[in-house]
Amino acid sequence: MSDFAKVVLAMLGIAAKLERHRVMARITRGRSDAKAKGVKFDRKPIRIAAPAEGGLQADRGR
Secondary structure (H helix, E strand, O other), X not given: OOHHHHHHHHHHHHHHXXXXXXXXXXXXXXXXXXXXXXXXXXXXXXXXXXOOOOOOOOOOOO
C-alpha cells in the first residue's frame, strides 16, 4: 500500500471517529430530553396467561 493510500485511510478513519462521536452526543442529548418529558424506555411487560387445569404437566415416562 502506498504512503498516500495510508494517509487517505487515516483521514477517513479520523472523520468516521469524529462523526461517530457527534452521533452518540446527539443520541445522548435526545434520550435525556425525552426522559425529561416523561418518555419511558423500558420494555413493555409480557402477560402470561395461567395454564388451564392440567394443561402443562410434565410427562414422567408413565
